[in-house]
Amino acid sequence: xxxxxxxxxxxxxxxxxxxxxxxxxxxxxxxxxxxxxxxxxxxxxxxxxxxxxxxxxxxxxxxxxxxxxxxxxxxxxxxxxxxxxxxxxxxxxxxxxxxxxxxxxxxxxxxxxxxxxxxxxxxxxxxxxxxxxxxxxxxxxxxxxxxxxxxxxxxxxxxxxxxxxxxxxxxxxxxxxxxxxxxxxxxxxxxxxxxxxxxxxxxxxxxxxxxxxxxxxxxxxxxxxxxxxxxxxxxxxxxxxxxxxxxxxxxxxxxxxxxxxxxxxxxxxxxxxxxxxxxxxxxxxxxxxxxxxxxxxxxxxxxxxxxxxxxxxxxxxxxxxxxxxxxxxxx
Numbered sequence: 507x508x509x510x511x512x513x514x515x516x517x518x519x520x521x522x523x524x525x526x527x528x529x530x531x532x533x534x535x536x537x538x539x540x541x542x543x544x545x546x547x548x549x550x551x552x553x554x555x556x557x558x559x560x561x562x563x564x565x566x567x568x569x570x571x572x573x574x575x576x577x578x579x580x581x582x583x584x585x586x587x588x589x590x591x592x593x594x595x596x597x598x599x600x601x602x603x604x605x606x607x608x609x610x611x612x613x614x615x616x617x618x619x620x621x622x623x624x625x626x627x628x629x630x631x632x633x634x635x636x637x638x639x640x641x642x643x644x645x646x647x648x649x650x651x652x653x654x655x656x657x658x659x660x661x662x663x664x665x666x667x668x669x670x671x672x673x674x675x676x677x678x679x680x681x682x683x684x685x686x687x688x689x690x691x692x693x694x695x696x697x698x699x700x701x702x703x704x705x706x707x708x709x710x711x712x713x714x715x716x717x718x719x720x721x722x723x724x725x726x727x728x729x730x731x732x733x734x735x736x737x738x739x740x741x742x743x744x745x746x747x748x749x750x751x752x753x754x755x756x757x758x759x760x761x762x763x764x765x766x767x768x769x770x771x772x773x774x775x776x777x778x779x780x781x782x783x784x785x786x787x788x789x790x791x792x793x794x795x796x797x798x799x800x801x802x803x804x805x806x807x808x809x810x811x812x813x814x815x816x817x818x819x820x821x822x823x824x825x826x827x828x829x830x831x832x833x834x835x836x837x
Contacts, residue, residue, distance in 0.1 A: 507634075507680035508633060508634055508636070508677040508678060508679070508680055509634075509677075509678050509679065509680045509681070509682070509683075509684035509685060509686075510626075510629060510630040510633040510634065510675045510676070510677060510678070510684055510685045511675065511676055511677075511678045511682075511683045511684035511685070512673045512674065512675060512683075512684075512804075512835070512837075513572075513573040513574075513575075513674050513675070513676045514568075514569040514570060514571070514572035514573025514574070514575070514673065514674035515568075515569055515572055515671070515672070515673050515674075515801065515804050515805045515808055516564075516565045516566065516567065516568025516569035516570070516571070516572060516671070516672045516673075516805060517564075517565050517568060517669065517670065517671045517672070517798075517801065517802050517805040517806070518561045518562075518563075518564030518565040518568070518646075518669065518670045518671075519550045519561075519668075519669045519670075519792065519802075520550040520551060520552040520553070520556060520561070520668050520669070521550075522550060522551050522552070522553065523548050523549075523550060524548060524549050524550070524551045524650075524667075525537070525547065525548045526540045526541065526546070526547060526548065526664070529655075529660070529663070529664060532655060532656070533655065533656055533657040533659075533660045533663070534657040534660065535657070535660045535664060540664045543767075543769070544664065544665060544767050544768060544769065544789070544793075545767065545768025545769065545787070545789050545790055546664065546665065546768070546789055546790060546793045546794075547790045547791065548790075548791060548793070549666065549667030549668075549791075549792060549793035550667050550668050550669055550792060551650035551667065551668050552648050552650060552651070552668045554651075556648065556668075557591045557600075557648065558587055558589050558590060558591050558597055558646050558647060558648045558670075559591050559597050559600040559601045559604060559646070560604075561646045561647075561648065561668065561669060561670035561798075562585055562587075562597070562601045562644045562646035562670045562672070563601060563604045563605065564670065565644055565646065565670035565671050565672035565798075565801070566601065566605060566642055566644055566672045568672065568805075569642065569644075569672040569673055569674050570642070570674060572674070573640075573674035573676070575640065575674065577605040577606060577607045577642075578606075578607055579640055580605075580607065580610055580640050580641065580642050580674075581610050581632075581637075581638035581639050581640050581641060582610050582611050582612075582613070582629070582632060582638045582640075582641040582642070583598050583601060583602050583605070583607075583610065583611070583612040583613070583641075583642050583644075584598065584612075584613045584615060584625045584628060584629055584641060584642070584643045584644070585597050585598035585601055585612070585613070585614055585615070585625070585644045585645075585646065586614075586615040586616075586617065586621030586622050586624065586625040586643070586644065586645045586646075586797035587614065587615075587616070587621065587645070587646050587647055587796075587797055588616060588618045588621070588647065588702075588796055588797065588826070589646075589647045589648045589649060589651075589652065589796075590614065593705075596612065596613065596614035597614055597646075598612035598613055598614050598644075599612045601644065613628070615628065615797075617797075617825065617827065617829050618700075618796055618797065618825040618826035618827060618829065619764050619766060619794070619796050619797065619799070619823055619824060619825025619826060619829075620690075620764070620823040620824065620825040620827070620829040620830055620831050621645055621796065621797030621825070622643070622645035622671070622797050622798070622799075622800045622801055622821075622823070623688070623690070623800065623821055623822075623823045623831040623832065623833055624690060624829070624831060625643045625644075625645070625797075626643055626673070626675065626685070626688065626821075626833055627688035627690055627831065627833065629641040629643050629675045630675070630685050630688055633675060633676070633677040634677075636677075638677070639676065639677050640674060640675070640676050640677075641674070641675045641676075642672060642673075642674055642675075643672065643673050643674075643675055643801075644670060644671070644672040644801075645670065645671050645672070645795075645796070645797035645798040645799070645800065645801050645802075646669075646670035646671075646672075646797065646798055647666075647668060647669065647670070647795050647796045647797055647798050648668045649666035649667065649668055649794075649795070649796070650666070650667075650668050652702075652723070652724070652725070653666060653724065653725070654721065654724040658721075659724055661727070661729065662724070662725050662726070662727055664793075665766070665767070665793060665794045666793055666794050666795070666796070667792050667793035667794065667795050668795065669792055669795040669798045669802055670795075670798050670801075670802075671795075671798045671799075671800070671801025671802040671803075671804065671805055672801055673801055673804070682836070683815075683835075683836050683837055684835060684836060685833060685834075685835045686750075686751050686834045686835055686836060687747060687750045687751055687833070687834050688831070688832075688833050689743055689746045689747055689750065689831055689832045689833070690829075690831040691739070691743070691829065691830050691831060692827050692828065692829045692830075693827070693828045694827065694828075695828075696731065696735060696827065696828035697826070697827060697828070698728075699727070699728040699731040699732060699735075699828070700725075700726075700727045700728065700732050700825070700826040700827075700828075701725070701726060701826060702723070702724070702725050702726070703717075703722040703723075703726065704717040704722035704723050705717065705723065732766075733767070733769070733770060735824065735828055736766065736767075736770045736774075736824040736830075737770055737773045737774055737777065739824050739828070739830040740763065740764075740770070740774045740822045740823070740824045740830060740832075741774050741777045741778055742830075743822045743823075743824075743830050743831055743832035744758075744761070744774070744778060744820055744822050744832055745778070746832060747820055747822075747832040747833065747834040748820070748834065750834070751834055753818070753834075755778050755779065755780060756779075757818060758780075758784065758818050758819070758820045758834075759784065759817040759818050759819065760784060760785075760786060760807065760812065760813055760817055760818075760819045760820075761775075761780060761784055761785045761786070761819075761820050761822070762786055762800050762803045762804055762807065762819060762820070762821050762822075763785060763787075763800075763821075763822050763823070764799050764800060764822065764823035764824060764825065765787060765788055765789035765792070765793075765794055765795070765799035765800075765802075765803065766789075766794050766799075766824070766825070767789070767794075768787060768789050768790070770824075771785060771787060771789075774822075786803055786806070786807045786810075786812050786813070787803070788802060788803045788806050796825070799823075800821050800823060813837060814837065815837055816836070816837065817836070817837040818834070818835075818836055818837075819834070819835050819836070819837055820832060820833070820834050821833040821834075821835070
């Protein structure tokens with residue numbers, strides 16, 4: 507038996523900082539309005555020539571260096587994103603080429619905010635079954651190029667930032683540090699409550715002037731439905747993870763929740779009786795970077811000394827789909 511363990515963590519953030527006041531200069535909003543509802547103070551946005559795979563490359567290189575290996579040592583590349591460089595092929599292939607490697611499988615995971623949890627769960631299975639020994643898992647997003655930066659789009663635009671995070675997962679002994687269990691779920695009945703309607707094959711034409719005129723190429727969200735389901739499902743996912751390992755919520759040393767809205771994470775913590783000091787949040791600085799929020803948070807927690815050897819850590823996420831899941835691991 508083997509256990510997948512994280513041997514390297516990295517991240518990549520664009521240098522451009524966009525504050526709430528910057529948004530207020532181009533739409534009817536304010537720092538107070540955004541902060542009270544989301545906990546977000548600022549986010550990072552890319553320059554026009556930067557792609558999702560560029561951010562993924564930066565995070566991947568840091569993670570590889572931290573693990574003490576090179577890209578040539580990888581058996582697989584998994585990239586979670588909802589903002590691909592192109593509609594096809596998968597962005598993992600563009601990342602693979604930028605890493606200067608070829609031959610190993612390169613896989614995209616399109617599970618949005620739950621993407622990194624799904625990707626790690628997939629990697630865990632490949633490592634446990636012996637089909638791979640080292641896997642690079644990346645969450646990377648460029649949201650800023652696809653947002654409606656106007657008053658009409660403010661409720662969604664204020665939430666999102668650009669960034670990437672990456673981990674190297676390696677097969678190790680079935681004891682000590684590593685992933686203890688993974689738990690994945692979905693309910694497609696909520697797909698239309700958080701989605702990007704167009705372009706797509708659901709229409710007569712993949713993309714048309716009519717779809718653009720209707721603004722269907724901008725993300726749409728039923729905020730109330732997302733909030734209620736996120737609190738419920740993330741709480742369930744945490745309980746499921748600790749129960750599967752015959753633990754209690756209080757046995758977990760650190761929680762790395764997906765960073766969609768600080769109020770969601772506060773509600774989950776309150777529901778489960780988790781003290782605030784056990785939850786590591788980055789949303790105030792980076793906003794929602796979708797598939798990148800958890801690995802970004804992991805790297806920031808390491809740098810801040812909040813994530814240390816021997817800790818029991820719970821990852822949990824909820825996102826479009828609806829999808830949700832959790833991972834319990836020992837650091």
